Amino acid sequence: MSLIIELPNKIKPAEFVMCFAYGSNMSERRLQARVASAQKHAIAKLSRNQLRFHKQSLVDGSAKCDVFYTGNQQDCVWGVVFSLNQTELAVLDRIEGKGYDRVWLEVETESGEVLQVISYKANCIDASLLPYDWYKDHVLVGAREAGLAAEYIARIEAVEAQLDPDHERRKKELAIYL
Secondary structure: OOOOOOOOOOOOHHHEEEEEEOOHHHOHHHHHHHOOOOEEEEEEEEEOEEEEEEEEOOOOOOEEEEEEEOOOOOOEEEEEEEEEEHHHHHHHHHHHOOOEEEEEEEEEEOOOOEEEEEEEEEOOEOOOOOOEHHHHHHHHHHHHHHOOOHHHHHHHHOOOOEOOOOHHHHHHHHHHHO
């Protein structure tokens, strides 16, 4: 005879999905403010791609991050793999908006493990745009939290940004770090 005890609040592992965050969602506080179940799983890289700030925001008109396929083996985008409840994917899809498509990617963790993950790829690109300073700060906070290489962080720091003319939006965006 076996005794089975059901735990009503326990979530089964199959209900989770891995998500590769490479832009502002690398910031754990930012992502958890959006989808509460997000838990850091690993640091990973997407090979043959470059991080670009060329996705046109359909909300504020500034530039956001994108992974851009180059095919060059020396290029890679570093990010954070989070596990999150599949029920929150619709929330994340809505937040990412119509300017991103949810895609499946193959990333490699620092330990060499290959993971199938979801992520977001820009479908609305304008290379002439600049990111707002607060957006770039989200990306930098996430990169530093993750402990990404100093050279990689320096490349993000070198990206030109602009001040957001909406001071209240800037203040609201950065409030999670206070």
